[in-house]
Amino acid sequence: MTGWGIERIQHFDPGDLVKDGFVHFGFHDRNGRQFAIAHTRHFLGQVGDADRLDWTVARAPVFPDVPNITADLEFPMFIDNLADGSLLVSNFECARLYRIDVERMRADLLVDGHVLGMADMGNGVVDAAGSVWVNEVTGCRVWRFDATGRVIGILGTGQPGFQPDSADFDEVRFNWIYDIRRGPDDAIYVLDSRNFALRVIDIPARRVVTIAGTGSPGYTGDGGDARQATFGSDPTARFDGPISLSLDELGNAYIGDRHNHVVRILERATRTIATIAGNPAVDRERANDPAERDPGRLNLPQISSMDYHGGRLFVPTDLAEGHGDLIVLRRSYSDTAPSRDVPRRQAGSRGRPDDQPGPEPAAASLAGGGGPARHHPMSSPFEPAALADALIDAEPGAAARRNEIRIVRAPGRVNLIGEHTDYNEGFVLPAAIDLEIRIAYLPAPDRRVELTRLDTGDRDGFDLDTPRARNGSWLDYVAGTAWALTEAGLPLTGLRGVVASSLPTSAGLSSSAAIELASAWAMLGDLAETVDRFELARRCQRAENAYVGVNSGLMDQFAESCGVAGAALFLDCRSSEWRPVPLPPDLDLVVLHTGSRRSLSRSEYNVRRSQCEAAVSALSRLDPSVRSLRDVTPGALAAAAARLEPVEFRRARHIVSENERVGATVAALEAGDLGAVGELFAASHASLRDDFEVSSPELDAMVEIAVAVPGVAAARMTGAGFGGCTVNLVRPDAVGALTATVREAYPTRTGLTPMILPVRVAPGAGRIVWQRLI
Numbered sequence: 083m084t085g086w087g088i089e090r091i092q093h094f095d096p097g098d099l100v101k102d103g104f105v106h107f108g109f110h111d112r113n114g115r116q117f118a119i120a121h122t123r124h125f126l127g128q129v130g131d132a133d134r135l136d137w138t139v140a141r142a143p144v145f146p147d148v149p150n151i152t153a154d155l156e157f158p159m160f161i162d163n164l165a166d167g168s169l170l171v172s173n174f175e176c177a178r179l180y181r182i183d184v185e186r187m188r189a190d191l192l193v194d195g196h197v198l199g200m201a202d203m204g205n206g207v208v209d210a211a212g213s214v215w216v217n218e219v220t221g222c223r224v225w226r227f228d229a230t231g232r233v234i235g236i237l238g239t240g241q242p243g244f245q246p247d248s249a250d251f252d253e254v255r256f257n258w259i260y261d262i263r264r265g266p267d268d269a270i271y272v273l274d275s276r277n278f279a280l281r282v283i284d285i286p287a288r289r290v291v292t293i294a295g296t297g298s299p300g301y302t303g304d305g306g307d308a309r310q311a312t313f314g315s316d317p318t319a320r321f322d323g324p325i326s327l328s329l330d331e332l333g334n335a336y337i338g339d340r341h342n343h344v345v346r347i348l349e350r351a352t353r354t355i356a357t358i359a360g361n362p363a364v365d366r367e368r369a370n371d372p373a374e375r376d377p378g379r380l381n382l383p384q385i386s387s388m389d390y391h392g393g394r395l396f397v398p399t400d401l402a403e404g405h406g407d408l409i410v411l412r413r414s415y416s417d418t419a420p421s422r423d424v425p426r427r428q429a430g431s432r433g434r435p436d437d438q439p440g441p442e443p444a445a446a447s448l449a450g451g452g453g454p455a456r457h458h459p460m461s462s463p464f465e466p467a468a469l470a471d472a473l474i475d476a477e478p479g480a481a482a483r484r485n486e487i488r489i490v491r492a493p494g495r496v497n498l499i500g501e502h503t504d505y506n507e508g509f510v511l512p513a514a515i516d517l518e519i520r521i522a523y524l525p526a527p528d529r530r531v532e533l534t535r536l537d538t539g540d541r542d543g544f545d546l547d548t549p550r551a552r553n554g555s556w557l558d559y560v561a562g563t564a565w566a567l568t569e570a571g572l573p574l575t576g577l578r579g580v581v582a583s584s585l586p587t588s589a590g591l592s593s594s595a596a597i598e599l600a601s602a603w604a605m606l607g608d609l610a611e612t613v614d615r616f617e618l619a620r621r622c623q624r625a626e627n628a629y630v631g632v633n634s635g636l637m638d639q640f641a642e643s644c645g646v647a648g649a650a651l652f653l654d655c656r657s658s659e660w661r662p663v664p665l666p667p668d669l670d671l672v673v674l675h676t677g678s679r680r681s682l683s684r685s686e687y688n689v690r691r692s693q694c695e696a697a698v699s700a701l702s703r704l705d706p707s708v709r710s711l712r713d714v715t716p717g718a719l720a721a722a723a724a725r726l727e728p729v730e731f732r733r734a735r736h737i738v739s740e741n742e743r744v745g746a747t748v749a750a751l752e753a754g755d756l757g758a759v760g761e762l763f764a765a766s767h768a769s770l771r772d773d774f775e776v777s778s779p780e781l782d783a784m785v786e787i788a789v790a791v792p793g794v795a796a797a798r799m800t801g802a803g804f805g806g807c808t809v810n811l812v813r814p815d816a817v818g819a820l821t822a823t824v825r826e827a828y829p830t831r832t833g834l835t836p837m838i839l840p841v842r843v844a845p846g847a848g849r850i851v852w853q854r855l856i
């Protein structure tokens with residue numbers, strides 16, 4: 083009997099670039115080459131040495147440094163090799179199948195499914211004769227093409243149904259097909275998901291035979307006859323039941339049963355079925371523990387795909403909306419079952435270990451206490467399906483259009499270093515974080531934008547064609563964004579939506595830029611994908627400057643629009659050049675909220691800005707080439723000290739030295755020199771406290787408490803200042819100690835309750851593809 087053990091558990095983020103080739107789905111081809119597919123970022127890439135991408139295929143270059151093959155890959159699904167070595171990539175959304183010629187770096191459209199009347203497209207697999215088999219997921223049919231893309235045949239009537247016995251090609255009734263694979267016997271295996279069955283297309287006999295599943299949902303049959311097994315349990319759920327299929331070289335089939343949260347094996351030799359991983363008692367919020375060794379205890383909330391290769395089964399799970407685990411199961415041929423006595427949890431592992439409490443609810447968040455499900459249970463709807471329900475509650479007419487509901491998101495940000503430098507044409511190093519604002523909405527035929535806040539129930543709206551004056555409410559950010567986008571000539575659509583947030587407001591995490599970007603993505607609809615992300619950030623900055631009336635720089639909107647998972651963003655605010663700076667993988671990012679809301683921030687912010695401008699005008703009288711503090715060196719500033727007011731001198735000294743620290747921090751991060759990063763953060767904080775005077779006693783206390791904890795590599799205030807949060811780079815095994823120390827020491831020193839927010843670095847704003855996560 084084959085045994086299965088856990089080789090590895092890795093927390094991953096679909097926005098992460100590579101991470102073993104399993105961004106969301108992934109695939110090893112028959113030569114062992116690895117590919118990564120990011121559905122939501124619409125690209126496929128080949129994973130080369132050192133986990134870097136060799137090339138990508140996408141509509142537009144996703145990574146400037148990686149060669150790009152242009153193809154309209156919206157929601158890529160799966161790949162296989164044609165006989166000539168070129169790759170097949172199917173595109174669910176547009177029902178298109180591309181052939182990618184890697185040698186010549188080009189993509190050719192092989193099949194345009196919409197022209198053929200296909201509803202959508204699942205996988206493309208090639209049989210021994212070189213024909214291409216494609217499953218039409220909701221169309222309940224399997225299509226067969228020749229290598230040039232010509233239709234050879236269609237299996238099934240397109241009418242859902244179930245025949246327990248073998249049926250002729252043309253008569254077969256499939257019901258939603260989530261996966262299709264070629265077996266070592268050269269047959270084509272079809273995961274007939276809503277029939278809860280696995281079928282085999284016997285090509286020479288022109289028959290389709292059911293080899294597992296009764297056609298009824300359930301969870302029985304372990305250890306018994308595979309034909310009597312049941313999978314899934316809810317025949318009406320849109321994405322229920324058996325979701326993914328793999329086959330090994332022995333002809334064993336593996337089925338990811340998404341509803342029952344288990345992976346089952348159908349042993350070819352014995353025709354029996356057994357569960358090899360997972361536990362139906364899932365906790366949807368819990369990440370898997372890397373210390374876990376028992377496949378039976380794995381938490382598989384949403385198996386998203388599987389890939390069998392070389393004795394390993396790769397099982398990505400799609401935990402709380404995008405953040406998941408990649409589980410690698412390893413086959414062994416011994417009779418011994420995997421050990422069951424390994425401790426369940428280890429301090430310091432990600433995903434909220436039991437001994438490391440998550441953050442308290444965000445008191446002042448737009449959602450009144452929300453947070454990403456990865457961190458803690460939601461007190462208001464945040465998951466896509468729950469948001470859709472909330473929209474239906476707010477807009478009863480939406481019930482009939484549930485499948486048209488769209489969801490967009492925009493992250494908050496922390497700034498690692500480079501504070502108040504953006505409006506001085508200097509350098510910044512922010513990162514988007516996985517605390518975010520989401521809007522679920524339905525486009526409306528009229529020109530009204532109507533939004534309901536889910537935290538307060540407030541409903542407010544405006545007409546896109548009627549000028550609206552700002553009135554100090556949260557809607558100003560949305561109306562300002564509409565105004566700035568319209569000013570740029572971008573057409574907007576009316577909508578009805580609900581807004582949820584896990585991002586604390588007035589915390590220095592830039593929830594205002596997040597509501598701007600989320601609403602921009604909503605009002606722009608499909609057009610948003612085509613607008614340059616940097617340009618979109620500029621439009622949102624314009625909304626904040628000219629409509630809301632805050633004279634902020636570009637950093638926040640830039641970080642939240644252009645964010646790259648796992649990387650900070652180094653931006654030159656003069657040239658607009660930027661590049662991602664990957665964060666060391668062995669460091670966690672922890673945001674510590676002082677519990678003091680930012681007061682005076684708006685007026686003091688504008689005062690700082692004018693003091694910087696005053697310093698520039700004095701310095702440019704000495705040297706006309708000085709256009710901003712960016713042009714001033716520390717030496718030149720020291721030489722001009724007597725010509726500046728003392729306060730202007732100190733403001734300028736902060737900016738000039740901070741710009742130097744940003745460059746030094748990038749170099750230190752790239753060199754892995756955490757000691758240097760710690761010193762640079764400390765110097766930045768001191769400069770903001772003493773020279774720029776934007777810190778507060780609470781921020782100072784929080785930094786002092788944090789840096790005293792062993793394993794805290796760097797800490798400083800983040801954002802505009804005057805209260806809010808600190809940013810901390812922490813070794814994962816020190817997060818527990820930091821949490822405990824802050825909880826104890828901070829209230830004693832300040833009388834305030836801190837909020838501890840472990841965050842991950844997230845991708846920039848965009849649409850959440852939630853109904854088609856299959």
Ligand code: GLA
Binds near residue numbers: 502504505803
């Ligand atoms: C706020 C502004 C940014 C930036 C920071 C300080 O977040 O919106 O543009 O100036 O303060 O670095």
